[in-house]
Amino acid sequence: MLNILFADRIENWPLYQAPLQAALAEAGVTARLCLPDDLPPSEVDYIVYSPRGPVQDFTAYTRTRAVLSLWAGVERVVGNATLTQPLCRMVDEGLSRGMVEWVVGHAMRYHLDVDFFQTHQDGVWRQAGHVPPLATERAITILGIGALGAACATTLAQLGFKVTGWSRTPKTVAGVTCLHGADGLRETLSTAEILVTILPNTPETTNLLNTETLALLPKGAVILNPGRGNLIDDDALLAALETGQVGAATLDVFKTEPLPPEHPYWAHPKVTVTPHIAAETRPSSAARVIAENIRRSEEGAPLLHLVDRTRGY
Ligand code: NAP
Numbered sequence: 001m002l003n004i005l006f007a008d009r010i011e012n013w014p015l016y017q018a019p020l021q022a023a024l025a026e027a028g029v030t031a032r033l034c035l036p037d038d039l040p041p042s043e044v045d046y047i048v049y050s051p052r053g054p055v056q057d058f059t060a061y062t063r064t065r066a067v068l069s070l071w072a073g074v075e076r077v078v079g080n081a082t083l084t085q086p087l088c089r090m091v092d093e094g095l096s097r098g099m100v101e102w103v104v105g106h107a108m109r110y111h112l113d114v115d116f117f118q119t120h121q122d123g124v125w126r127q128a129g130h131v132p133p134l135a136t137e138r139a140i141t142i143l144g145i146g147a148l149g150a151a152c153a154t155t156l157a158q159l160g161f162k163v164t165g166w167s168r169t170p171k172t173v174a175g176v177t178c179l180h181g182a183d184g185l186r187e188t189l190s191t192a193e194i195l196v197t198i199l200p201n202t203p204e205t206t207n208l209l210n211t212e213t214l215a216l217l218p219k220g221a222v223i224l225n226p227g228r229g230n231l232i233d234d235d236a237l238l239a240a241l242e243t244g245q246v247g248a249a250t251l252d253v254f255k256t257e258p259l260p261p262e263h264p265y266w267a268h269p270k271v272t273v274t275p276h277i278a279a280e281t282r283p284s285s286a287a288r289v290i291a292e293n294i295r296r297s298e299e300g301a302p303l304l305h306l307v308d309r310t311r312g313y
Contacts, residue, residue: 002031002045004294007053008070010035012283019283020048023291029298046294047085051076058082065297068290070281072148073228074307075201087307092289094282096151099198102226102278103152104159106250107194110222111138111161115248135160141192143185143208144199144227145171145178146313148279152196164188168204189216194224200313201228211236220247226278229254234265241270252278 006013006020017033024031034044041060049055050070058067059082066086069077074089109115112132120126138161142149145165150173157163157175164177166188171178179188189195195217199205209223210233223246225232234255240246250272251265257276265271293304307313 002029002294002298003034003039003043004031004046004048005034005036005039005044005055006048007036007055008048008050009052010054012050015283016048016287019287020290023284023287024294026288027291027295029291029294031294046297048290049077056080056082058085061085066293066303068293069307070286072279072281073200074313075228075230078307078309078312086303087309088293088303088305089307089313090281090286090289091147091305092281092286094285095279096148098282099148099226099279100151100155102252102274103196103198103224104155106224106272107140107156107161107196109250110194110248111135136162138162138193139164139191140194140196141166141188142176142196142198143188143231144197145173145176146198146200149196149198150176152198162191164191185213186216189213190218192217192221194222196224197227197231199227199231201230202312204312206230207233207236209233209237211239214240214245217245219245221245222247223249223251225249226252229257238264238268241268246270248272250274252276 006016020033036054042062044061044064047055047061047064047067048070049067064085066088067083069087069089072090072095074087077083077087140156140161141164142153143166145153145167149165153163153165153173153176164179165173166179166184168180170180208231214236237246237249248270252274253276259265259273265273297303
């Protein structure tokens with residue numbers, strides 16, 4: 001009998017308990033789900049982890065075979081010196097669907113110029129000059145075409161948008177122009193009417209969007225950031241919004257969360273703030289990912305979604 005420790009916020013236990021039990025049974029894994037007070041750390045075989053949970057020091061978890069994150073982003077644990085066990089991040093169908101819906105929804109808002117009509121409800125029939133272009137005439141760039149970025153890129157391409165994706169290493173995504181490296185970044189930014197950032201938080205991605213890179217965008221480009229707050233130099237973005245170099249931004253993630261009430265983004269007329277809700281891990285689908293990884297580990301198969309600790313994601 002395996003001992004699996006649930007180490008997310010205790011409020012989430014009622015959401016995960018039944019789905020995890022069902023998924024473990026379905027995967028043929030015989031296990032006991034536990035909370036931290038139920039057993040000593042030395043008896044825990046697997047940890048279902050989130051950075052908001054009670055376990056941040058892994059030293060005493062001497063027989064733990066893997067730490068299975070409920071989050072896709074692992075920047076808060078990847079550098080934890082006490083973590084010597086393998087770390088897997090969450091790649092979950094529910095998470096991907098949520099991200100696709102958030103990105104497509106906010107991209108469509110700008111593509112169709114919804115805000116223009118919303119602010120001109122004054123009885124004037126403004127038709128001329130306000131027919132939106134077709135998606136086939138609109139270029140969207142996605143920085144980061146991993147599990148989430150590729151799902152968004154694929155859906156936007158299926159809608160007809162001219163989609164370019166950018167990653168660290170060469171990639172192939174059907175219907176998407178894939179670029180990588182520093183030259184690829186310059187090339188893709190220069191055409192991005194809508195720019196979506198779905199990169200992980202690493203030293204290499206910090207302030208990737210800064211004065212210099214924002215200047216490469218076509219004037220009036222729109223930015224959607226559901227990735228991480230570290231990706232954007234906030235002062236540079238505010239300056240670019242002021243000059244009109246950036247036309248608008250919808251931001252879901254921030255360097256400090258919750259975004260402090262006095263932050264200029266809240267009151268900015270060209271910024272929409274959403275409170276880190278672009279994509280939530282969904283218990284039923286995530287539980288199946290966790291159970292599958294435990295099954296694989298017990299059978300000696302390679303773990304899925306293993307984090308590369310040196311790369312940082
Ligand atoms: P992933 O599968 O690991 O994909 C990451 C992508 O970023 C890959 O394409 C990777 O390139 C690229 N990348 C990483 N570092 C790069 C660099 N220095 N230069 C260029 N490209 C780089 O991650 P994911 O599952 O798609 O998740 C992405 C991020 O979304 C997470 O890390 C998290 O921060 C964020 N997220 C946000 C929410 C939310 O609610 N707002 C929810 C979930 C996740 P390679 O493929 O070449 O390695």
